[in-house]
Amino acid sequence: MSIRGKAYIAGIYxxxxxxxxxxxxAQLHGEFAKxxxxxxxxxYADVDAYYCAGDAPGLGGLAMAEYMGLKLQHIDSTETGGSxxxxxxxxxxxxxxxxxxxVALVTLAGKPKSQRPGTPRGGIEHDAPEYGFEMICGPxxxxxxxxxxxxxxxxxxxxxxxxxxxxxxxxxxxxxxxHALMRDVVTVDDVLSSxxxxxxxxxxxxxxxxxxxxxxxxxxxxxxxxxxxxxxxVLGHGEAPKHLDGGRVDLTYTGAAWSGPKAFEEAxxxxxxxxxxxxxxxxxxxxxxxxxxxxxCEKGQGGKFVADxxxxxxxxxxxxxxxxxxxxxxxxxxxxxxxxxxxxxxxLRNEAHPKVQVDCDIALAHGTxxxxxxxxxxxxxxxxxxxS
Amino acid sequence: MSExxxxxxxxxxxxxxxxxxxxxxxxxxxxxQCADCNEYHYYPRTICPFCMSDNxxxxxxxxxxxxxxxxxxxxxxVPYCIAYVTLDEGITMMxxxxxxxxxxxxxxxxxxxxxxxxxxxxxxxxxxxx
Numbered sequence: 001m002s003i004r005g006k007a008y009i010a011g012i013y014x015x016x017x018x019x020x021x022x023x024x025x026a027q028l029h030g031e032f033a034k035x036x037x038x039x040x041x042x043x044y045a046d047v048d049a050y051y052c053a054g055d056a057p058g059l060g061g062l063a064m065a066e067y068m069g070l071k072l073q074h075i076d077s078t079e080t081g082g083s084x085x086x087x088x089x090x091x092x093x094x095x096x097x098x099x100x101x102x103v104a105l106v107t108l109a110g111k112p113k114s115q116r117p118g119t120p121r122g123g124i125e126h127d128a129p130e131y132g133f134e135m136i137c138g139p140x141x142x143x144x145x146x147x148x149x150x151x152x153x154x155x156x157x158x159x160x161x162x163x164x165x166x167x168x169x170x171x172x173x174x175x176x177x178x179h180a181l182m183r184d185v186v187t188v189d190d191v192l193s194s195x196x197x198x199x200x201x202x203x204x205x206x207x208x209x210x211x212x213x214x215x216x217x218x219x220x221x222x223x224x225x226x227x228x229x230x231x232x233x234v235l236g237h238g239e240a241p242k243h244l245d246g247g248r249v250d251l252t253y254t255g256a257a258w259s260g261p262k263a264f265e266e267a268x269x270x271x272x273x274x275x276x277x278x279x280x281x282x283x284x285x286x287x288x289x290x291x292x293x294x295x296x297c298e299k300g301q302g303g304k305f306v307a308d309x310x311x312x313x314x315x316x317x318x319x320x321x322x323x324x325x326x327x328x329x330x331x332x333x334x335x336x337x338x339x340x341x342x343x344x345x346x347x348l349r350n351e352a353h354p355k356v357q358v359d360c361d362i363a364l365a366h367g368t369x370x371x372x373x374x375x376x377x378x379x380x381x382x383x384x385x386x387x388s
Numbered sequence: 389m390s391e392x393x394x395x396x397x398x399x400x401x402x403x404x405x406x407x408x409x410x411x412x413x414x415x416x417x418x419x420x421q422c423a424d425c426n427e428y429h430y431y432p433r434t435i436c437p438f439c440m441s442d443n444x445x446x447x448x449x450x451x452x453x454x455x456x457x458x459x460x461x462x463x464x465x466v467p468y469c470i471a472y473v474t475l476d477e478g479i480t481m482m483x484x485x486x487x488x489x490x491x492x493x494x495x496x497x498x499x500x501x502x503x504x505x506x507x508x509x510x511x512x513x514x515x516x517x518x
């Protein structure tokens with residue numbers, strides 16, 4: 001069974017702020033849900049399926065279903081870090097296609113920027129089987145990704161200048177986004193002269209930290225027909241976790257090498273059909289490896305592919321992250337998968353900023369979760385205009 | 389045992405990993421090898437992740453290998469080098485490179501295990517230049 005054309009994204013919402021100190025976590029989820037449902041022309045009462053990940057409070061879906069008063073017949077709290085919300089689209093589309101539900105709500109929210117110090121992070125980190133072997137080494141988010149970048153440079157000759165071009169392209173887009181945290185256009189030299197955080201990643205190789213989040217609503221074709229809003233068709237989805245494989249470590253590729261081909265096959269499209277792509281951008285290296293793994297260029301040629309403004313809308317071959325992405329605009333709750341989908345939907349609805357809008361009938365959104373330095377989730381969706 | 393000033397984090401030890409950590413206290417690096425498929429794996433598990441056999445055995449590693457990749461964490465009070473080292477057995481483990489000039493560390497560099505005492509009857513299996 002394929003999900004192609006079996007589900008539509010009918011509503012989206014992105015929190016415009018980048019700090020949310022005055023709101024509770026549940027409140028944020030609830031408000032974003034309301035925003036996405038209103039965008040679709042629906043209400044809490046229409047929702048019969050709910051999807052959330054580890055950022056949701058309490059028992060996740062149960063806590064939030066009660067908070068929002070949802071009466072559900074399907075629930076899914078798949079947790080693959082920042083890629084979760086992209087995976088949720090595939091899961092929701094499959095559930096809709098199987099007749100399990102008709103209106104699926106996905107939410108993301110968090111406040112890493114304004115969280116009170118000492119707030120429990122939740123989770124059962126100490127029970128993770130790798131924990132004892134890794135925590136002794138001082139793993140941080142940035143040095144894990146840095147080790148992937150270091151190895152990619154070693155094997156393929158990728159340079160810091162090439163990585164910097166990814167930030168440069170994001171900044172060219174972010175200047176047009178009034179909500180972006182960093183709106184200044186930066187140069188390759190700006191990136192290279194920013195402080196080295198963990199070799200070879202500079203401060204400007206890293207994404208922003210923001211509060212907020214967003215939501216999206218996925219509906220059946222029958223519901224989509226009844227809505228006034230322009231809906232976006234789900235054409236294909238693929239997902240795959242990647243891990244350290246018992247010590248057979250290779251950090252030069254990501255799970256996109258598996259999730260991408262599945263999504264393309266289901267959608268029945270090729271790379272040349274993709275007019276816009278949202279690529280998870282926790283760090284510049286995340287984008288570079290993902291583009292190779294999705295097949296937009298040969299393995300090892302990512303550096304050449306991203307250089308010289310090739311990802312800038314109106315300048316290069318294919319624009320990425322036209323909202324400024326996580327690198328410049330928004331990386332709410334340290335999880336960027338939701339905002340990747342939201343900008344892809346805007347492009348397909350012709351609602352991106354006019355300066356970055358492309359003639360877009362087919363778009364790709366890719367989420368990465370966990371760490372490409374250890375274990376990660378990868379999820380790819382391919383979306384089309386309603387008439388695609 | 390290393391004398392270098394580094395941040396020592398006492399490992400979280402559970403029923404499955406106690407043997408590994410007890411051996412570190414005696415200066416031994418243990419790895420797991422499957423007696424059925426002969427593959428080594430890391431981190432050590434009771435069941436082989438490659439063939440599902442529960443016939444896995446502890447083996448003492450010579451503790452020699454090469455740096456697969458590394459990164460120097462600089463925006464901290466005491467910069468340190470996190471790394472993946474590929475042991476000569478062919479498995480790759482997360483570790484730190486210690487007791488060397490951080491600026492001289494390279495991918496492919498030969499290294500050997502160097503235990504850092506935690507003061508808690510176990511030691512951290514870090515590596516230094518061979």
